[in-house]
Amino acid sequence: MNGNKLFLDTNIILDLLNGDETLAEFLNGKQLYISVITELELLA
Numbered sequence: 001m002n003g004n005k006l007f008l009d010t011n012i013i014l015d016l017l018n019g020d021e022t023l024a025e026f027l028n029g030k031q032l033y034i035s036v037i038t039e040l041e042l043l044a
Helices: 010-017 021-027 036-043
Strands: 005-008 031-034
Touching: 010 021, 010 036
Parallel strands: 005 031
Antiparallel strands: none
């Protein structure tokens, strides 16, 4: 495991959508995954 695959929760995605540049830089180049529940929370 090399840390290139990350599982994101709703709060992390909301921070990204609000423009958190530090977080965006950290996640750049990584494989990102979200759960179906997180997807539903974001669509609600």
